[in-house]
Amino acid sequence: MATTTCGYEPIRSGDVILFYINRDGLPLSDRCTDRMWTFCMEQYPKNALQIKSIRDRVSEYPSIAYGDPPYNVAPNPRLTVQEKLQQIQTYVQRLEYNYTGMQFFDLNANRPISGLMDTARHIMTESLPIKCFEAFLIAIYLTTGIIGLERFNISFKTRFNSIVYRHIVLGVKYGQIYGGLGLSRRTDLAYKPLNGKYERLSTLIDDYVQAYKNYGHTVLRIRIGLPIIHDLKSYLTINWNAITIHPNKTDRIDYERELDKIVRVWRQMSIYASYRSNVSLASVVQPTGNIVTAASLPNRLQSLSFRSxxxxxxxxxxxxxxxxxxxxxxxxxxxxxxxxxxxxxx
Incomplete structure (x- = not known):
């Protein structure tokens, strides 16, 4: 990421500025605050006077009290996994989506899990409006320790009116049931309850793809990573790209076959991780960034053997x-x- 000397950095799609990233830390500096309000007026020039009026009255608004994050949900034996995920999603939604045009937190997806979880704690401490990636990190943090729950990233790249957008949710798998946690402007692009509706990964992905189509978006690419280790202090990095599919260029039957293939790969990995039952299977996989497309991958895993x-x-x-x-x-x-x-x- 390029460095900046003005305290903020624009994120563009072509010539269009999507939003700015705060590089000055918190509390928000004067230059970042000015840029945030100015950008808002630039986006909505017809409402400039109304926006200015709201800015002038900021000091008059009462402070908002947020509840504590549900830190104790994961180990709670009295709750079902579905109830735990619902409480986590409710907390994420209470933080609200960030419409300001200024991303408050400086995020780096290449940091190890321990660094990302430090950022997640910071986000929950500040209780500011967030976007999809911040919600993704919070969901990882709060679901860590839910026994039997596998977590993985589902990343979308879409196009609408020649502008490219990106979105991410935390995919979850418990037993043979799939779901999702996250935050979006659109409710059907975020939370997918663990209610038995999605018995295949391809069914879950198809639901997101159909939601995008309903809003006029063309899904250019979907990336799915490897399961994320249940360890807040791990120095491993997240493997963001275990498989890539292009729904607009690939027949539905073909990419559903690829999605089912990655599930079989996870199952093979689980077999070889059984001798370390106290550690998530992702902990024995080094992030390589390779794309899983070859049908022979499960056979490659079967050929591995441990040293005697x-x-x-x-x-x-x-x-x-x-x-x-x-x-x-x-x-x-x-x-x-x-x-x-x-x-x-x-």
């Missing part, structure tokens, strides 16, 4: 990898830094 002399393998690696803490029993060894004798790569 596991203890000797760890001894060989101790001289090169600094371990934090190791516990050993009769069957296996577990390292908190997630150094593995065998890495599964996709």
């Amino acid at each position: 002399n596991r203890e000797a393998s760890f001894n060989c690696r101790r001289s090169a990898v600094k371990k934090t803490a190791t516990t050993t029993d009769d069957s296996h060894a577990t390292d908190r830094d997630q150094s593995l004798p065998c890495a599964i790569r996709v």
Whole structure:
């Protein structure tokens, strides 16, 4: 991302400025505040006087009290998974969508999960209006620890009136049921309840694609990543692009087959992660950014085998990898830094 000396940076689609990103931190600096209000007037010139009147009266408005984030929802045994996701989605919606034209938080998707979760805590502390990516990070944070829940990104690239837009939601899978968490201007482009309606990943994706069509958007690209580890302090990065589909260029049957294929890949990965049942399967996958398109991928995973002399393998690696803490029993060894004798790569 290019650096800026004016405190904010425009995000463009061609020659059109979609919004600005605040680079000065919080509280919002005077120059970012001025740019935010000026941009609003530029977007709605017919309402300039009304916008100016609202700005002049900002100090008169009462402060808004927000409830605490539902930090304790994930480990609560009295709630079903569907109820937990509903409470998390309700909290995200209470923060409201950011229509100001100024993104308040400086986000970097390439940071490790630990850094992204620090940003998520900051967002929840400030309780400012947010957009889809901030909602995505909050959803990851609050769903961490829900046993049996797999989380993955679903990223959309669409076009409307020659302007390209991007959107992201957190896809979730519990058992054989799919759903989604997120925030959007349109309700049907965000939350998808875990109510049994989506028994296949392709059904969930088709629902989003149809919603975009209803609003006149052409879906150019959809990217789906690998499952995200349930560890707020992990130094792994999120694999954003395990599979890419182009609904406007690909027959529906073909891309549904690709979506079902990535689910089979997850299942194969789960088999080889069983010896570390206390760690999410994503923790044994190094982010590579490769696109899953070859039909032989499950066979590649089946061909992997673990080293028979596991203890000797760890001894060989101790001289090169600094371990934090190791516990050993009769069957296996577990390292908190997630150094593995065998890495599964996709």
